[in-house]
Amino acid sequence: MVALVRTVAYLGLEARAVEVQCSIAPGLPKFNIVGLADKAVGESKERVRAALSAMGLALPPKRITINLSPADLPKEGSHYDLPVALALLASMGVTDAEQLGDWVAVGELALDGRIVPSPGVLLAALHASEEEAGLICPRGQGSEAKWASEVPVLAAPDLTALLNHLKGTAQLPAPEAGEVEAGAPGPDLKQVKGQETAKRALEIAAAGAHNLLMIGPPGAGKSLLASCLPGILPDLTATEALEVSMVQSVAGLLEGGRISRARPFRAPHHSASMAALTGGGLKVKPGEVSLAHLGVLFLDELPEFQRAVLDSLRQPLETGKVDVARANAHVSFPAQVQLVAAMNPCRCGHLGDPALACSRAPKCAADYQSKVSGPLLDRIDLHVEVDPVSAADLALPPPAEGTAEVAARVAAARAIQSARAEARGTRTNAGLEGDALERFATPDEQGRALLMQAAEAMRLTARGYTRILRVARTIADLAGSEGVGRIHVAEALSYRRQPPRA
CATH class of the missing domain: 1.10.8 (Helicase, Ruva Protein; domain 3)
Incomplete structure (x- = not known):
């Protein structure tokens, strides 16, 4: 008898259907997994063996073959543990193989039989909804899966509880959709003394989602201004929040099924590699530019990034997506980001100040600023000079206008743009x-x-x-x-x- 269980393979933000086929045939005892599986999938047979042993079950002394179909699609990750175990249990007659045909299963197995979280459950739930099937997933990710339409979700803590539910002896409680968080409050614009031109540029950038570059000496408030930006941006819509959560789910960053309406704000260190910024790696994962999708990517000390790393952002900033091409995978991630960058005018940072500037000025500034390519600068809409703040400015009382007032004007401008959205398509x-x-x-x-x-x-x-x-x-x-x-x-x-x- 061949038992079939449905699961998924993740390719970027796409979940592709995979069928786990299990055959138990006479022959020397052996447990094989075939179908272009990576090391994590190949190791699942040991986790499955231990989990069944913890339930008091032993593998039959026969030739066990697990095939992951289609065989030419790469299979990566630990979420295949649960479907492999269910297909094996169905072949052994422990559970009903026909009943499992109505479900898509994902989840990693612990050695004691617990079903533990694995990345990508939200994508699997959306795929199950499209296939008009239910989803079997770890209990810790049930609230995440419930965000996908009205798909039936079985969120099981362990294999024993799942089998009891399938047999009808004990029912698992239906999970509730995760909470919608408003996001932690950031700094208020009232903390910024002076810098009226920079604050005006920040407001324009927020209103139209424009890229912004701030150039000024150290301590002028560039990083503080950037950290104030999320507070004046409007919250994500329900559709946008789901888009952002899909990226976070694939990256394994969606905790407890909680979806945030706050726009992402990512600020990678200038030592970040190209794969960290644009995505990639041995197992292709979204990079910072995709994790900041529909939010802000803040690059402080812009010229300190490797030039090749910065230039890798040129295409995403233009197209709103990242195409990661590798020998074993070709995937696309969304990257509709608002780039905010900050830099000093030169390496010493005090260009134009006779008392503090280095002896190499202005050549020092030309060499330093040339680290950022012209084509990248051409993609930045707003360039603003941030002047140094004097002690007299810092002694002034806080400005009357803060984040709340600016956010109201930004929201009104965004509302005007939303009214035109149908006609312009953006x-x-x-x-x-x-x-x-x-x-x-x-x-x-x-x-x-x-x-x-x-x-x-x-x-x-x-x-x-x-x-x-x-x-x-x-x-x-x-x-x-x-x-x-x-x-x-x-x-x-x-x-x-x-x-x-x-």
Whole structure:
């Protein structure tokens, strides 16, 4: 008899159907797993053997073959333990093989028979919902699985409890969907003294999801400004929260099934590798740019990152996704991020200050800033100089306007963009292109004349020209203006910086 149990293989954010087939045939005792399984899957036979032994069951002294079909699809991860064990138990006659056909199973087995969490359960639940099947998963991930539509979920603590439920002798409680968290509050903009230009640029960046680069000396408040950004961004919608949670589920970061409405904020250290930033590795996992999907990727000390690592962000910033190509896998991860970067003007950080600047200025600044390529700078919409803060500024009382007031204006601007979403096909102004860009961001005659003059003087690229229009549209939205005027174009141009030339 051949028993069949359904499970999934993860390929990026896609869950592909896999059938676990178990055959017990006469012959010398042997336990084989075939079907392009990696080391973690091959080791599952030892975990399954120990888990069955903990239940008081022994493997039959026959030739046991587990086939993971389709055989040409790579199988990775420990979530195959549970379907392998169920297929084996069905072949042994311990449970009903026909009953298992209505379920998709995922989960890792402990040696004592417990079913422990494994990454990707949310994707498996969504796949089960599409297949109109139920999901069998670890108890600790039942609340995560319940976010996927109305899919029936069996969240079992161990194999014994699961078998008792399938036989009808003891029912497992139905899990509840995980909590929706609002996110931990961050710093308030009232903590930032002075820096009115930088705060205005931060507001524009938040309103249109534009990329932002802050350049200033050490201690000027660049990192503090960046950490204030999540507080002024609107919460994720229900659909967006599910998108973000799918990435976190694959990465194994979704704890207790709790889904957050707060936008992701990722701030990797400048020693991060290319695989850490864009994704990859031996078992392809999403990188920081995907973990920040629909949120903020903050790169502090931008020139200290390896140049090749920074340039690997050029395609994701343009397309909103990462295509990771490896010899054994080719997967895509979403990467619609808002890049916020900070850097010093030179290595010593005090360019322009005669008392503190090094003797190599201004060549020191040219060498330091050239570590960031022109094409990457061209993809950053807003460039703002962050001036040093004096002791007199720090002694001033907190500003009257803080995060709450700025967040209200940002929310109003985003609401205007949402009203146009159906016509333009993108969530924010940062994604305007083609006909939608022409329709909503074309300035009036005076604005167009100023833009053409500036484009010639600043030698703007086609990308730079387009990004000026997008920023001007966001500034107009913040002002509640129906059209884009000269004043909006002028402010957008003031935040544009020419890429350094060799």
